[in-house]
Amino acid sequence: MKALSTLAQSVRASTTMAIDTQFKKMRAEGIDVIGFSVGEPDFPTPEHIKQAGIRAIENDQTKYTPTPGTLALRQAVRKRLQEDWGLDYTTEEIVVSGGGKPILYVALKTLLNPGDEVILPAPYWVSYYELIKMAGGVPVVVETTEASGFNLTPQQLRQAITPKTKALILNSPSNPTGMIYSRAHLEAIAQVCVEADLYVIADEMYSKLVFDGKEFVSFPSLSQAVKERTILVSGASKTYAMTGWRIGFAAAGREIVQVMSNYLSHSLSGTCSIAQAAAEEAFGGSQAEIEAMRRAFEVRRDYLYQRMSAIPGVHPVRSEATFYMLMNLEELIGRTLYGVEIRDADDFANVFLREGLVAVVPCTGFGAPHYVRWSFAVSMENIKEGLDRLEKFLTNA
Numbered sequence: 001m002k003a004l005s006t007l008a009q010s011v012r013a014s015t016t017m018a019i020d021t022q023f024k025k026m027r028a029e030g031i032d033v034i035g036f037s038v039g040e041p042d043f044p045t046p047e048h049i050k051q052a053g054i055r056a057i058e059n060d061q062t063k064y065t066p067t068p069g070t071l072a073l074r075q076a077v078r079k080r081l082q083e084d085w086g087l088d089y090t091t092e093e094i095v096v097s098g099g100g101k102p103i104l105y106v107a108l109k110t111l112l113n114p115g116d117e118v119i120l121p122a123p124y125w126v127s128y129y130e131l132i133k134m135a136g137g138v139p140v141v142v143e144t145t146e147a148s149g150f151n152l153t154p155q156q157l158r159q160a161i162t163p164k165t166k167a168l169i170l171n172s173p174s175n176p177t178g179m180i181y182s183r184a185h186l187e188a189i190a191q192v193c194v195e196a197d198l199y200v201i202a203d204e205m206y207s208k209l210v211f212d213g214k215e216f217v218s219f220p221s222l223s224q225a226v227k228e229r230t231i232l233v234s235g236a237s238k239t240y241a242m243t244g245w246r247i248g249f250a251a252a253g254r255e256i257v258q259v260m261s262n263y264l265s266h267s268l269s270g271t272c273s274i275a276q277a278a279a280e281e282a283f284g285g286s287q288a289e290i291e292a293m294r295r296a297f298e299v300r301r302d303y304l305y306q307r308m309s310a311i312p313g314v315h316p317v318r319s320e321a322t323f324y325m326l327m328n329l330e331e332l333i334g335r336t337l338y339g340v341e342i343r344d345a346d347d348f349a350n351v352f353l354r355e356g357l358v359a360v361v362p363c364t365g366f367g368a369p370h371y372v373r374w375s376f377a378v379s380m381e382n383i384k385e386g387l388d389r390l391e392k393f394l395t396n397a
């Protein structure tokens, strides 16, 4: 048989899968393991949102919808962006699809010609790298440092630009670092993007999960010139505990949205009508419950950070947002734990699961091989137990 597509075959399965598979296998065998790898809120979807989905079924809202999303949903998204960040988009400048991931894929397909470069600050969310490749682009990874709060500096950005650079992916708040960019920093980054004529994909999926009263600044809100070159990506998944409903959206200039919509019309097509009705309630209805979830994440973040700070051999990176926290392993690199030489986060995560009975995400595939990611979208009880186990694991090593 003829060979499969070279491009498709170059796509790697998620590197987090290996640990996850092992974790699930151990649990199925009845072993008492605890997982901190989840990328979704542990709360149920708020009741008023679920009811909107139920009503949609009962009212026979079960037919095809327009490719870019129902007008009612796009109006609700428009209102949310206006109220939250003062952004002024028309409904023709908003497109909905089945989650943030497909939106990112179509956004990249819309921007890139084969061989175009996309600047990707590391640590990065694992899927960006593969999505850029899948869209025919070339990821250009720029390492950021813990000392700079994992923020890409304007100088680093300038140095990474070549005649082939088409876009920058900016993920604030960031998965996996939990960091956000300040207004001043974003302005400096934006200036470089305008000067160099770059598009920016601003993934603001976690923008409502910010702690300590910190200011979150939406990238396109900086100026009209910045808004014109930005594709804002967000969705319902993380904010409203709606990961399974599959609703994401982009807001951008009319031409970009039109091309994205054309592309979608022949591929993913319109989004589930029932999920759209529920998301309309999420974006357009009461926002009270999301504050309760945000607050619960903040309390857990405080606990995780404080306790982990006191454990010798590792140190946590205090996240400012999201429900993730990185743990720095540099002191353990080169040491032997339970007969295993720790060369990187994969080695650590494997032995921690086997001997410590705790699953965390090694950030090797996130461009951060000396860090593991703990999700605190798990119960406080499990967080306490997980940290007890970390302490014991390191003390007995």
Ligand SMILES: Cc1ncc(COP(=O)(O)O)c(C=O)c1O
Binding pocket: 039, 098, 099, 100, 101, 102, 125, 171, 174, 175, 203, 205, 235, 236, 237, 243, 246, 247, 248
């Ligand atoms: C930074 C970031 N962007 C986008 C997504 C995709 O979200 P969705 O589940 O809506 O596809 C995720 C999910 O983990 C994410 O962490």
